[in-house]
Amino acid sequence: MLWIPINRSVDIPLIRQVYQHIRERILNGELHAGYKLPSTRELASDLDVSRNVILEAYDQLLAEGFIETRRGSGTFVAAGTYLTEHKKMHVPSFVYRCQDENKHSNVISFRSGIPELDLFPRKTWAKLSHSIWNEASPSAFGYDIPEGRPELREVLSRYLLKTRGVYCHPEQLVITSGATQALTLVAKLFLSAGDEVIMEDPITNDIQMIFASQGASLYPVPVDEHGMKTFLLPENKSPKFVFVTPSHQFPLGGTLPIQRRIELINYAREVGSYIVEDDYDSEFRYEGPPVSSLQGLELERVIYIGSFSKILSPALRMGYIILPPQLIESCRRLKWFTDLHTPSLDQLILARFIDEGYLERHIARMKKLYRSRRDVLIRCLKTTFSEQIKIFGESTGLHLVVEFQGCLFSKEVLEKMLYFGIRIYPVEDHAIEKGRHNNRLILGYGHLKPEEIEEGIARLHQAVASRP
Structure with a gap:
């Protein structure tokens, strides 16, 4: 008996499930060359599926050379179909790095260069x-x-x-x-x-x-x-x-x-x-x-x-x-x-x-919006950090740079920022010669609502103040 697990709760067609399972077992050598497969009627009965499901799965395996038929004898695994160290393919689970972080989590990201996509x-x-x-x-x-x-x-x-x-x-x-x-x-x-x-x-x-x-x-x-x-x-x-x-x-x-x-x-x-x-x-x-x-x-x-x-x-x-x-x-x-x-x-x-x-017209509209968000960001920075900071590049674009006196943004500090629910991006990441910009952050604001900017700067202040 050839046992194949059938899952009727997933979107994969039954034909594809039967085909993939037999294919994998042939590739990894579990079903070796010359192995005789059950008849389509027998396997359909064992799996409680339509015979047409098995017929179409076998036809696909036959077309790709995994199996062969012998008149009067049945269906067999073909020679040369074992793949050494074959590993079953799976789709890795990961999150695409450009995903909207603010939409799916409580983290406020000051990533630069992102426009207001809602508009x-x-x-x-x-x-x-x-x-x-x-x-x-x-x-x-x-x-x-x-x-x-x-x-x-x-x-x-x-x-x-x-x-x-x-x-x-x-x-x-x-x-x-x-x-x-x-x-x-x-x-x-x-x-x-x-x-x-x-x-x-x-x-x-x-x-x-x-x-x-x-x-x-x-x-x-x-x-x-x-x-x-x-x-x-x-x-x-x-x-x-x-x-x-x-x-x-x-x-x-x-x-x-x-x-x-x-x-x-x-x-x-x-x-x-x-x-x-x-x-x-x-x-x-x-x-x-x-x-x-x-x-x-x-x-x-x-x-x-x-x-x-x-x-x-x-x-x-x-x-x-x-x-x-x-x-x-x-x-x-x-x-x-x-x-x-x-x-x-x-x-x-x-x-x-x-x-x-x-x-x-779109640029004119967005320019007004981004200017207002820039103004909110600058106001929050100056109110929160006072004389501790120096701002660069605020006249153009979708980001500005902030230099913090007496604060170095090491890898450990950046990781700690996530604990406070804020993702920030240091200038140092973009430096060719390292060591000159450790106290500077890039703050993108084009995609952030005013309330997100205010909350983000409040969290940034908490994170900076908590440094040892």
């Missing part, structure tokens, strides 16, 4: 989506060009000139699946083992890993409240490119002044390198006029990267690279090898969303 313009997006799906030409449903739909590239080139001072022809744009893919394409385009990259320090740890994964050596240049200290750029290096976030340095929040921008451009010209400009969230500027892009000053050497993750939603996975003409074809080929193209219909929806003015 994504769903109705407008759904309306445009319905129109695009009904009106799009048949070509939009087929394989597309790697650089992206011309409709989006044309609209985006006009929008970026108007809002960011970016000068480009639509042919210079390559649409990507978010800024991460854009950065990965840049890394593959330029870097091999041993190549050098000059980077701001600190700078996003994920970006460091992307460049280092290509074998590059990272040369850190410190930043201050005005961004990269360009007067410290090395004279004896030949970097493939210099990576900067000039409009809103991450994480310290500085804006690179024109003097340093010119110094950086002159440096790139002298050493023959490119400049990679990551413009990740500068649409949300709360003090002073908008800051123009670095790309608008140097069209031949600056590679400009942007995305819609912060201003709309990370789920869209929509970003772009603007390339000097001499790099366009190489980047297009790399994009094609990566994923052929970014989803075409999503590009058409986004193009319509921008062209009809919805994006600018």
Whole structure:
């Protein structure tokens, strides 16, 4: 008798349960080559299931070569089906790290870079989506060009000139699946083992890993409240490119002044390198006029990267690279090898969303909201900690940095924060050269309600005050 446990309370079909159980026992050698299986009628009776269930399970095993039939003799396990050290596959139990921590627990997370997802313009997006799906030409449903739909590239080139001072022809744009893919394409385009990259320090740890994964050596240049200290750029290096976030340095929040921008451009010209400009969230500027892009000053050497993750939603996975003409074809080929193209219909929806003015209205609305949340955060910090702190980078974006006097945020202290129901993110995690930012925290506020901000800072104060 071949016993197979049948569970009628789960969603797995009975056919699949029988097939999987026999398959596993064959692979691990429990049912060896030449073993005669029960007849379909006999096994159906033993398991109290329909004979058709067993017939279909056997048919699947037969089609995959696990069993064979012998005329007049029955059904047998085929030779060569034992897999040494086969382990039954199981789905691990884990929590995706980007899960909304505040929604499912009492922990208040000050993670940076998360917009207010509750206010994504769903109705407008759904309306445009319905129109695009009904009106799009048949070509939009087929394989597309790697650089992206011309409709989006044309609209985006006009929008970026108007809002960011970016000068480009639509042919210079390559649409990507978010800024991460854009950065990965840049890394593959330029870097091999041993190549050098000059980077701001600190700078996003994920970006460091992307460049280092290509074998590059990272040369850190410190930043201050005005961004990269360009007067410290090395004279004896030949970097493939210099990576900067000039409009809103991450994480310290500085804006690179024109003097340093010119110094950086002159440096790139002298050493023959490119400049990679990551413009990740500068649409949300709360003090002073908008800051123009670095790309608008140097069209031949600056590679400009942007995305819609912060201003709309990370789920869209929509970003772009603007390339000097001499790099366009190489980047297009790399994009094609990566994923052929970014989803075409999503590009058409986004193009319509921008062209009809919805994006600018959404940004204006969210800018007011984020400014008010920033003000709540600053008020709570100053009221709670008084002269103990110094705030950096509050004029732009979805986060600010707080420096605490006499407080070092070690791993043990960070773990203790969770005991008080707060998750915080130290600047030191993003430092290339360690030991300079141990007393600084990144506090993201875009996704937090005012009452969550107030409660979070109260918990932070409790945690800091409880230190030995």
